[in-house]
Amino acid sequence: MISIPEFALVALVGISGSGKSTFAERHFAGSVLSADHFRYLVAGDENDQTASSDAFDSLYHVADKRLAARRMTVIDATNVQQHARTAVLTAAKKQHALPVAIVLDVDEDICWERTQARPDRSFGRPVLKRQRRDLRRAIRTLAKEGFRRVFVLSSPEEIDAATVTLEPLWTDKTDLTGPFDIIGDVHGCFDELVTLLGELGYVLTHEDGRVVGAHHPEGRTAVFVGDLVDRGPDSPGVLRLVMGMVESGDALCVPGNHEDKLARKLRGRDVKVAHGLAETLEQLSGESAEFRARVLRFIDGLVSHLCLDGGNLVVSHAGLKERLQGRASARVRAFCLYGETTGETDEYGLPVRHPWAREYRGRAMVVYGHTPTPEPEWINNTICLDTGVVFGGRLTALRYPSKELVSVPATRVHYEPVRPLTPVVEARELLSVAEVTGRRTVDTSYGRVTIPAEQNAAALEVWSRFALDPSLVPWLPPTMAPCSTSSVDGYLEHPAEALADALADQAGMVMCQEKHMGSRAVAYVHRDGSGSLYTRTGRSFFGPEETSALLGRIATAATGLFDELASDWLLLDGELLPWTAKALGLVKEQYAAVGAAALGVLPAAVSAVSDAVARTGAGTDLLTGLRERHANALAYRDAYRAYVGGKVTYAPFMVLASEGAAHHGRDHGWHMQKADDLVASDPSLFTPTRRIVVDPASPADVARATDWWLALTETGGEGMGDGKGEGMVVKPYAGLVRNGRRMAQPGIKCRGREYLRIIYGPDYTRHLDELRDRRLGRKRGLAMREYALGLEALDRLAAGEPGWRVHEAVFGILALESEGVDPRL
Numbered sequence: 001m002i003s004i005p006e007f008a009l010v011a012l013v014g015i016s017g018s019g020k021s022t023f024a025e026r027h028f029a030g031s032v033l034s035a036d037h038f039r040y041l042v043a044g045d046e047n048d049q050t051a052s053s054d055a056f057d058s059l060y061h062v063a064d065k066r067l068a069a070r071r072m073t074v075i076d077a078t079n080v081q082q083h084a085r086t087a088v089l090t091a092a093k094k095q096h097a098l099p100v101a102i103v104l105d106v107d108e109d110i111c112w113e114r115t116q117a118r119p120d121r122s123f124g125r126p127v128l129k130r131q132r133r134d135l136r137r138a139i140r141t142l143a144k145e146g147f148r149r150v151f152v153l154s155s156p157e158e159i160d161a162a163t164v165t166l167e168p169l170w171t172d173k174t175d176l177t178g179p180f181d182i183i184g185d186v187h188g189c190f191d192e193l194v195t196l197l198g199e200l201g202y203v204l205t206h207e208d209g210r211v212v213g214a215h216h217p218e219g220r221t222a223v224f225v226g227d228l229v230d231r232g233p234d235s236p237g238v239l240r241l242v243m244g245m246v247e248s249g250d251a252l253c254v255p256g257n258h259e260d261k262l263a264r265k266l267r268g269r270d271v272k273v274a275h276g277l278a279e280t281l282e283q284l285s286g287e288s289a290e291f292r293a294r295v296l297r298f299i300d301g302l303v304s305h306l307c308l309d310g311g312n313l314v315v316s317h318a319g320l321k322e323r324l325q326g327r328a329s330a331r332v333r334a335f336c337l338y339g340e341t342t343g344e345t346d347e348y349g350l351p352v353r354h355p356w357a358r359e360y361r362g363r364a365m366v367v368y369g370h371t372p373t374p375e376p377e378w379i380n381n382t383i384c385l386d387t388g389v390v391f392g393g394r395l396t397a398l399r400y401p402s403k404e405l406v407s408v409p410a411t412r413v414h415y416e417p418v419r420p421l422t423p424v425v426e427a428r429e430l431l432s433v434a435e436v437t438g439r440r441t442v443d444t445s446y447g448r449v450t451i452p453a454e455q456n457a458a459a460l461e462v463w464s465r466f467a468l469d470p471s472l473v474p475w476l477p478p479t480m481a482p483c484s485t486s487s488v489d490g491y492l493e494h495p496a497e498a499l500a501d502a503l504a505d506q507a508g509m510v511m512c513q514e515k516h517m518g519s520r521a522v523a524y525v526h527r528d529g530s531g532s533l534y535t536r537t538g539r540s541f542f543g544p545e546e547t548s549a550l551l552g553r554i555a556t557a558a559t560g561l562f563d564e565l566a567s568d569w570l571l572l573d574g575e576l577l578p579w580t581a582k583a584l585g586l587v588k589e590q591y592a593a594v595g596a597a598a599l600g601v602l603p604a605a606v607s608a609v610s611d612a613v614a615r616t617g618a619g620t621d622l623l624t625g626l627r628e629r630h631a632n633a634l635a636y637r638d639a640y641r642a643y644v645g646g647k648v649t650y651a652p653f654m655v656l657a658s659e660g661a662a663h664h665g666r667d668h669g670w671h672m673q674k675a676d677d678l679v680a681s682d683p684s685l686f687t688p689t690r691r692i693v694v695d696p697a698s699p700a701d702v703a704r705a706t707d708w709w710l711a712l713t714e715t716g717g718e719g720m721g722d723g724k725g726e727g728m729v730v731k732p733y734a735g736l737v738r739n740g741r742r743m744a745q746p747g748i749k750c751r752g753r754e755y756l757r758i759i760y761g762p763d764y765t766r767h768l769d770e771l772r773d774r775r776l777g778r779k780r781g782l783a784m785r786e787y788a789l790g791l792e793a794l795d796r797l798a799a800g801e802p803g804w805r806v807h808e809a810v811f812g813i814l815a816l817e818s819e820g821v822d823p824r825l
Contacts (some may be wrong), residue, residue: 001162004149007327008098009097013079014103015128021034023159028074035077042054043055056087059077064091089146101151107155108128110156170328171305172326177310181200183385184397187231188234188390189234201216201220202250224253225368226257228242231275233414236283240291243298252315258276262277305325307326313367315366316335319339319370322360322364325364325366339370357379361380368382371386372391375387376407394410395410438453445791449816454818467539470538472524472531473810474657475571480748482776491768496706497750501730503696508734509733511730512730513728516687520573521574523551523652525569526569528555550685557685558678558681566658566660571658573652575687578648650687653689654675659798664791668733672691692708729749731746731747732746745780746783779825789810789816
């Protein structure tokens with residue numbers, strides 16, 4: 001039986017006619033790269049030896065791509081010459097794949113007989129003799145060349161009977177899901193380890209008065225990040241305890257650089273005795289030879305790193321870059337043991353380490369130690385648990401998956417550090433320019449969203465010039481789709497169509513919310529009043545002083561909400577009023593200019609034509625049209641003037657997220673109740689949002705919603721204010737509604753007739769037939785893609801994911817906003 005790792009680069013070695021292609025297709029279908037096939041692709045003839053150089057260039061290019069994606073790859077070529085095998089080993093080394101050789105050592109006569117039976121083979125027997133000679137040399141040297149496993153099949157019968165089994169790499173423990181207690185560098189601090197295990201709930205096992213193991217009553221598994229030994233007072237005690245836990249299945253362990261050095265010394269290698277190794281050797285001298293041999297076997301059995309919990313967790317002593325995870329090579333092991341250095345040394349003579357964690361973008365959480373810090377250091381999706389217990393700091397454990405940190409203090413300073421423990425320097429975990437250029441695809445829990453390169457470029461321009469620091473913009477509002485175009489006389493949008501859209505969307509009961517004539521505003525506010533108040537493109541509404549004052553008032557009013565949600569921050573969605581708080585320039589430069597021009601000309605035109613009609617009796621149709629246009633111009637002026645002026649207020653309508661929780665799964669009744677609580681706390685700052693709940697399948701409810709909307713937007717009827725409402729938004733009452741893989745629109749806007757006059761122009765009601773051809777499909781698709789990104793951003797924010805992960809989705813929303821859709825929709 002041939003047993004090979006599930007991720008490997010396999011070289012088939014054998015002369016022509018030995019059956020390599022048949023063997024490859026039988027055992028590795030879908031993973032084979034054939035030299036003959038690449039000759040055909042390059043030259044149109046798989047036997048054209050003059051094309052071999054280009055063919056192999058292409059073959060190894062494809063092999064590199066497959067290996068980069070961690071896919072099993074098989075090279076089907078003779079590979080009897082050393083330079084050919086060197087190419088295999090080079091490709092494997094580059095992508096940290098295990099190189100495996102499978103030799104088909106078939107008798108030359110059999111191979112020649114097969115070759116003669118193939119009319120496409122034109123070479124003579126001397127070629128086979130030369131290949132056979134090279135093969136005999138290769139069999140003796142394959143292991144020395146670097147192939148980690150070599151299998152030799154010596155006859156057609158043995159080849160036919162062979163079976164191939166794929167086995168996980170030793171580092172692959174993805175089937176183990178925990179829960180885990182990951183423990184940082186112990187460095188011989190036995191007493192502190194015992195205390196920490198007690199804090200974590202482990203029960204110690206004793207034998208002959210010594211602690212020889214520990215287990216957790218709830219079945220938790222301890223995971224040690226290495227550096228169990230050196231510097232501390234009792235490295236043998238730590239080893240005895242940890243080895244016992246590993247042997248009983250109560251713990252896992254990866255090696256640290258100190259274990260690696262100790263093992264080399266125990267084997268009799270020439271090792272510099274420094275950095276605490278002398279203390280460990282002295283302590284081990286009091287132990288039996290059998291114990292020392294057990295220690296060596298234990299260290300030799302440790303693998304470079306562990307991939308756990310379906311690949312969501314990686315434990316390595318010095319950390320591990322994403323592209324090295326789940327791979328095997330000397331370089332991978334060296335990184336796991338020692339990390340990556342810049343080649344420089346600091347003022348203490350110690351190597352300067354490359355800050356790999358600041359560039360980490362992997363899906364898996366990486367937990368490591370190696371570099372002591374005063375406190376556990378979260379950077380991106382990684383955490384360092386070495387908190388310097390041997391230097392008088394603490395011994396720290398991370399409970400997984402809850403991410404709870406548990407630590408105990410050192411009993412004393414056991415070893416004076418060469419370099420003082422440096423405090424954690426906060427890392428900026430944001431996207432780099434390279435990560436927001438070109439065509440990008442963002443995978444979300446709500447579907448995959450692709451963003452074209454040109455839209456990323458547009459978003460980068462906006463963000464770099466106008467927007468706030470990305471850390472202050474954890475979410476952006478998605479665009480909102482308008483309702484289907486109305487066929488009701490005199491209306492472009494109408495509640496009947498909005499509610500019919502919700503019904504078709506299977507939204508269930510809906511909440512119709514007043515759509516304030518303001519500017520969409522997101523409030524990211526902390527208990528201390530810090531944070532941001534920004535527009536739907538990430539720009540601050542006001543300067544620092546006014547923003548600080550507003551956020552301070554919001555934070556004071558939200559004291560009860562902070563307490564209820566057990567959070568130090570809130571993310572609120574709402575409208576900032578009045579509209580001119582942001583759009584005053586637009587009113588002055590565009591709307592007022594149009595109104596002034598129309599009313600500067602039309603009254604005189606009406607007067608002149610009226611006089612002409614009186615004198616001649618002709619031109620009555622022209623006069624009627626001018627009077628209608630004059631009335632429309634007055635209505636247009638009144639429409640935008642209605643929203644000018646007034647004090648600044650905020651109308652919240654959704655609590656998007658708080659510490660540890662995204663709230664898009666709550667119904668809108670809950671959200672609006674929290675908004676009402678804020679209004680009650682500070683009615684001079686917060687504006688209430690009127691709403692009704694209706695069943696879109698009920699004709700009576702549709703009629704009731706229509707009357708409500710008409711009163712809100714046109715008549716200003718009893719209890720409904722002055723008719724200044726922009727319109728309404730129809731939202732699924734349940735919040736996020738999913739029908740299989742499809743989501744319902746989160747909000748469908750239905751705007752009032754006079755508000756649409758501002759959008760489409762004074763005389764838009766004269767051209768409704770032309771305007772009704774609005775083609776809303778693209779806008780609705782855009783709304784759903786932005787909605788998916790927004791939900792993903794909130795989920796990542798609530799889960800405490802790295803800033804770059806949150807900003808990836810947020811930046812995508814801004815990029816999609818540059819899509820060329822009619823801005824009036």
